[in-house]
Amino acid sequence: MSTKFIVAALILLCAPVFASDYIVHVHGLVCSFCAHGVTKKVSKLPFIDQSKYTKGVKVEIENQKLTIAVIPGRDLDIPALFEAITSGGYEPVDIWTATATGELGEPVEYKP
């Protein structure tokens, strides 16, 4: 009983952290140097939690997926995020919340 309670409490405590991660699909994000450039630009944004991933950014080139960690309590500035990705040389397509396992959660409404 007590073990279940602790596990449930831990899940609840962790939930806000996972909810602060977002996934962006980025056209053309297929190479290592692409990853470095986008990471460099996005990690400089003031709302990025640099304590996670690589300076707050994780790139998966096989599926053109960019996961970002947002500082808990800070607002995600999507126009600034998309501008940073564009400045890094690529085209952001859409943005989603990330689940606790790093999968796509809910789409975030945004029209660039």
Next chain:
Amino acid sequence: MKSSITLFILIAAVPASAHQPVMDMAPRWAEGYGFQLRQVHFGSDDLMRGSDSIDNPLGIERFVDTTWLEGVYTFDRSLRATIKVPYINQRRLTAINGVGVRQQSSGIGDVVLGLPLKRYKNQGATTQNWAITPSLRIPTGSSSGDFPVSDGSWDVGLSISHSRETPRIYQLYDLYYWNQGSGKRGMQTGNSWGLDINVGLHPWHNNDNNSGLFTLWDISARHDDAPNAQNLTTALGGDRVQTGPILVYYRQNFMARAEIKLMAYERVDGTSTSRGNEFSVSFGLIF
């Protein structure tokens, strides 16, 4: 006059170094910059007439080692500026009045400035770009001595390239032309054109630390018009096709590259040493 100079610059060309990660692939982000140190070795003691090897009783040979310090700045992904500064160390045994004479020279060579103009298209799991690169070679090298490192000319070039990349496959096609100006002491390297094709695989990539490998195969075709004052310059006239593997390792903002170019076909104008096989290694950083 001014417009004719501009046109002249635009129709001339730079010898492109195919698939140079630091200079070509990155940085493609605005305000990015990078440096690369590249060591190139080529040379041969194989004496040729036309496309045939012939006896070489005097032991005529020529070997050239060049260390390139290269830099790139990206204003935005459509416009870059590059600079390439060579340090040349060359030696040869040449025939003068039927006697073999050993000569050697070294020093800063001719600086090459480039202005790559790129148009990118990102679509799903593919990124591709077309590039036009006008270039200018400045005669900063010494043209004095028996075996000068520069012919003392201002040269202009143009390359047109296309590259396409997916997470697994990379392709590059690069066509260039160099228009060589008149140099000092009657020297003039011949105009040249070349085609580089790189096709390769990206067999390994680690998303966690952004490291991995590229393996590519290079095919390079060259035509050089015969130079004037060939006894002074290192330039050779003729045609050649070289081919060989390229291996690139990268981790974060660092990359290392090694390449071997083996001679598949060669024809020289008149009698001359073969250019020989070429080996190069490079190390680069991007910021």
